[in-house]
Amino acid sequence: MRLYWRSAGSGIPVVLLHAFPFSSAMWLSQREGLAPVCRVITPDLRGFGGTPLGDARPSIDVMADDVAHLLDQEGIDRAVVGGLSMGGYVTMAFCRRHPDRLLGVILADTKAGADDEQAKANRERIAQAVLEKGSDVLLDQLPSLVGVTTQQRRGMVLGRVRGLIKVAPPKAVAWAQRAMANRRDSFDTLRGLRVPALVIVGDEDRLSPLAEAEAMAEAIPEAKLAVIEQAGHLSAVERPEEFNRLVADFVRSLG
Incomplete structure (x- = not known):
């Protein structure tokens, strides 16, 4: 699968993988803010934005291999690879399947454990609802x-997130839900990481709370944990300047 992608800047390549059910449009502030520090590459994962869905079975591993193919196409040997939420799941699969392609890892507002049966059933329920009624059903989520602070004080951010949800393609949404439901536990992968990692979490994140971030940081041999205050699950969208500062400092530390 050839991924559609946007990029900005030059220097160390930093691939940022978007959350569900968004596209690389969510990384606008990162492309603008990080361009002076590194080469920011933001792909649309399979089925979202400008990338077709294809006919592969739903799989986070397939999405990770798509990212490796993108690096091949761009002649990039190694890169910093990171993601937020679903993008974090894809990043961990990339770490497992393509460890030799890594310069560093960024895991934001995500978790390393697999879904339990209840979570899997809920993902299937959402997949079916979206296929029947459209992506507007996701607005319930x-x-x-987003965090309480964003809900109360950041109306423009809230409106932007709502707009990004509404344009999510239903077939891609269902495919991604089933891919996430089938993903494996990644703690062994994290324990085996041989590159530096940055773990980021919003202090108001209820979907992937601080305890999840702490568990990932503890598992990774060389990890830094950073908490962004007054941000929920979409910390990069809710507080982009702070997110960018953390990522910029991490990239500089890699030399």
């Missing part, structure tokens, strides 16, 4: 995607 909006309060859990």
